[in-house]
Amino acid sequence: MKKLLMATAATALMTGSAIAGGHGKEVKIGVILGFTGPLESITPAMGAGAEMAMAEVTASGMLLDAAKVISVRADSTCIDAGAATSAAERLVTADKVDAIMGADCSGVTGAILANVARANGVVMISPSATSPGLSTAEDDGLFFRTAPSDARQGVIITNILQDRGVESVALTYTNNDYGKGLADAFQASFEAAGGTVTISAAHEDGKADYSAEVGALASAGGEVLVVAGYVDQGGSGVIRAAIDTGAFETFYVPDGMVGSKLNENFGAELNGSYGAYPGTDSIGSAKFVELAEAAGFDGTGAFSPESYDAAALIMLAMQAADSKDSADFKDHVMDVANAPGVEIFPGELAKGLELLKAGTAIDYVGASAVELIGAGESAGNYQEIEFKDGVYSTIGYR
Amino acid sequence: MIDFLNAFVALSNFVLIPAISYGAQLALGALGVTLIYGILRFSNFAHGDTMAFGAMCTILVTWLFQSWGISFGPLPTALLAMPFGILATMGLVLFTDRYVYKFYREQKAKPVILVIVSLGVMFILNGLVRFIIGPNDQRFSDGERFIISVREFKALTGLKEGLAFKTTQGITIVTAVIVVIALFWFLNRTRTGKSMRAYSDNEDLALLSGINPERVVMVTWLIVAALATIAGTLYGLDKSFKPFIFLQLLLPVFAAAIVGGLGSPLGAIAGGFTIAFSEVMITYAWKKVATYVVPESWAPDTLVQLLSTDYKFAVSFVILIIVLLFRPTGLFAGKSV
Numbered sequence: 001m002k003k004l005l006m007a008t009a010a011t012a013l014m015t016g017s018a019i020a021g022g023h024g025k026e027v028k029i030g031v032i033l034g035f036t037g038p039l040e041s042i043t044p045a046m047g048a049g050a051e052m053a054m055a056e057v058t059a060s061g062m063l064l065d066a067a068k069v070i071s072v073r074a075d076s077t078c079i080d081a082g083a084a085t086s087a088a089e090r091l092v093t094a095d096k097v098d099a100i101m102g103a104d105c106s107g108v109t110g111a112i113l114a115n116v117a118r119a120n121g122v123v124m125i126s127p128s129a130t131s132p133g134l135s136t137a138e139d140d141g142l143f144f145r146t147a148p149s150d151a152r153q154g155v156i157i158t159n160i161l162q163d164r165g166v167e168s169v170a171l172t173y174t175n176n177d178y179g180k181g182l183a184d185a186f187q188a189s190f191e192a193a194g195g196t197v198t199i200s201a202a203h204e205d206g207k208a209d210y211s212a213e214v215g216a217l218a219s220a221g222g223e224v225l226v227v228a229g230y231v232d233q234g235g236s237g238v239i240r241a242a243i244d245t246g247a248f249e250t251f252y253v254p255d256g257m258v259g260s261k262l263n264e265n266f267g268a269e270l271n272g273s274y275g276a277y278p279g280t281d282s283i284g285s286a287k288f289v290e291l292a293e294a295a296g297f298d299g300t301g302a303f304s305p306e307s308y309d310a311a312a313l314i315m316l317a318m319q320a321a322d323s324k325d326s327a328d329f330k331d332h333v334m335d336v337a338n339a340p341g342v343e344i345f346p347g348e349l350a351k352g353l354e355l356l357k358a359g360t361a362i363d364y365v366g367a368s369a370v371e372l373i374g375a376g377e378s379a380g381n382y383q384e385i386e387f388k389d390g391v392y393s394t395i396g397y398r
Numbered sequence: 399m400i401d402f403l404n405a406f407v408a409l410s411n412f413v414l415i416p417a418i419s420y421g422a423q424l425a426l427g428a429l430g431v432t433l434i435y436g437i438l439r440f441s442n443f444a445h446g447d448t449m450a451f452g453a454m455c456t457i458l459v460t461w462l463f464q465s466w467g468i469s470f471g472p473l474p475t476a477l478l479a480m481p482f483g484i485l486a487t488m489g490l491v492l493f494t495d496r497y498v499y500k501f502y503r504e505q506k507a508k509p510v511i512l513v514i515v516s517l518g519v520m521f522i523l524n525g526l527v528r529f530i531i532g533p534n535d536q537r538f539s540d541g542e543r544f545i546i547s548v549r550e551f552k553a554l555t556g557l558k559e560g561l562a563f564k565t566t567q568g569i570t571i572v573t574a575v576i577v578v579i580a581l582f583w584f585l586n587r588t589r590t591g592k593s594m595r596a597y598s599d600n601e602d603l604a605l606l607s608g609i610n611p612e613r614v615v616m617v618t619w620l621i622v623a624a625l626a627t628i629a630g631t632l633y634g635l636d637k638s639f640k641p642f643i644f645l646q647l648l649l650p651v652f653a654a655a656i657v658g659g660l661g662s663p664l665g666a667i668a669g670g671f672t673i674a675f676s677e678v679m680i681t682y683a684w685k686k687v688a689t690y691v692v693p694e695s696w697a698p699d700t701l702v703q704l705l706s707t708d709y710k711f712a713v714s715f716v717i718l719i720i721v722l723l724f725r726p727t728g729l730f731a732g733k734s735v
Binding site for chain 2: 175199201202203204206207208209211212213214215216218219220221237244245246247
């Protein structure tokens with residue numbers, strides 16, 4: 001019995017050292033996204049985007065002496081902070097990942113950052129967490145995101161409204177973190193710019209009737225109604241009731257409201273309304289869609305380009321620091337993402353790695369025109385839309 | 399004078415018309431609840447989902463008609479499909495009565511047991527509806543959307559405020575009036591209706607005078623199925639159809655029935671309008687109306703809103719509690735709960 005135990009222990013030790021020996025040739029990146037839960041329909045394309053970048057780098061053989069990049073997936077669930085934290089804990093302590101690509105939803109991202117990333121000193125780059133709260137979260141310089149904060153969208157909305165000479169608006173938002181965050185960010189920015197928000201009222205999703213909410217909004221008045229909701233949910237209900245009662249004629253629709261459903265639901269009734277949602281005219285996005293098609297997934301999926309960029313930034317920063325240790329490469333993430341330097345587009349990661357090895361600066365543009373500002377979050381690119389003849393079309397980029 | 403007209407139009411547009419049509423929908427729902435309570439002597443929690451089931455059947459038939467190209471001119475096709483929805487719902491409630499409620503009735507089960515049984519039926523019906531039609535919003539209205547739209551009204555009157563009167567609101571009100579008249583005629587003038595009232599007033603005496611209880615129960619269920627389908631379809635037409643909505647609707651419907659006095663059909667109607675008007679008026683922001691009516695220097699800066707619209711359902715709760723505390727039998731002296 002004693003012998004058996006000894007043998008087992010010895011084998012375990014040997015396996016352990018064998019893995020440790022090969023470790024130098026490997027870079028492990030944890031991909032933690034809500035593969036189950038409310039975002040389960042878009043996370044597969046996000047994970048595939050990140051893994052496509054990893055495969056590209058592995059195939060190039062340029063990263064840190066031809067290291068092999070391995071993806072380790074974990075489930076953030078999007079809503080359960082406890083489950084997400086323990087999944088991330090597993091990634092860091094059991095799988096020993098060198099960096100984390102994720103998480104997706106703002107709530108779980110904050111939890112993982114506070115409990116796992118900071119505690120273990122691991123860099124994490126989220127492709128899709130947009131809560132303004134994360135801009136000011138304690139992160140020891142470890143946290144970045146390739147998605148813009150909703151605070152940024154508040155500024156964009158203010159700019160668009162002011163360019164059209166709108167001075168007073170009524171505001172309604174869906175009663176959750178997204179809606180409240182966006183509404184507060186917009187109200188702060190709009191009032192700072194001299195505009196008036198006559199009322200900021202929440203609406204619950206999933207109701208049949210929004211006439212009471214619209215009654216209050218109409219009573220407060222305003223030139224435009226800003227609807228920070230969801231197109232499949234209460235947002236459309238509010239617009240319906242507002243049009244029917246003649247409370248408002250012009251609407252501003254933020255990112256959660258822009259969708260082909262709007263054309264179907266309202267058509268010509270929305271003529272003259274406008275809005276904006278994330279999007280870029282950069283050639284990077286078109287390239288990414290091509291690459292994704294070749295790899296067999298949908299590159300137009302929400303946050304799939306941002307996921308590719310998040311993974312790419314991790315690996316480029318590692319190359320710039322010549323180390324896969326988070327403490328070393330965390331300071332290089334901003335450098336590789338921003339100008340000055342040679343612009344790098346999707347599919348050109350090998351070129352980027354080579355330039356970095358030679359000591360040349362690069363400016364990673366990527367699939368979503370990455371430009372990191374502030375505490376390390378994407379400046380965000382928005383396309384402005386306007387309704388005309390019953391359909392919306394892009395009229396410009398901001 | 400113009401200011402008063404504007405104030406009245408704004409009030410009608412945002413308070414009176416929505417509250418009247420909502421009240422009519424609640425009243426139809428509450429009539430069903432109150433009839434079950436009067437005859438079968440329990441609170442039927444499955445009523446909301448019976449409404450959902452009836453509306454769902456109507457929607458399915460409406461879609462069938464629409465695919466055949468049958469329409470009802472300016473009126474919604476759903477009105478043509480409603481009789482089929484009613485028949486299907488009648489089948490459903492007779493089925494549940496025969497295989498669920500009858501068992502407990504023969505055992506002379508206590509009302510509270512029947513309430514729990516109806517809760518079980520509610521969950522099954524809810525699942526069934528979501529299984530068949532899915533949990534999402536369904537659009538099935540067609541025909542003219544407005545009797546008078548805001549733009550037409552403004553052009554017609556030259557007032558600053560607009561008034562919208564939707565076709566569905568008009569249909570709701572007209573249908574509710576017709577249904578209520580027919581129901582009261584049935585209860586007061588026909589032999590079966592009279593036997594139902596007799597059974598409701600005193601069960602033993604009714605049995606002694608030769609009234610067949612099973613027949614009374616069956617007729618009650620048939621009427622309730624028709625009321626539920628009409629209420630559900632009108633609500634779905636006017637607002638939108640989503641299976642979960644009807645679960646939420648259960649609270650104001652019960653509040654209406656209890657406020658009016660359980661077991662009293664007249665009370666159910668009064669209760670429906672009481673609840674609807676309280677909900678709408680208490681959560682309405684009166685700033686606009688007040689600005690027209692009071693002198694300019696008194697014009698309010700705030701919204702003059704008693705409760706935020708988030709608390710709409712709380713209003714039904716509060717009214718319910720007040721009525722139960724001070725007048726447990728309801729406004730029209732129904733049975734004490």
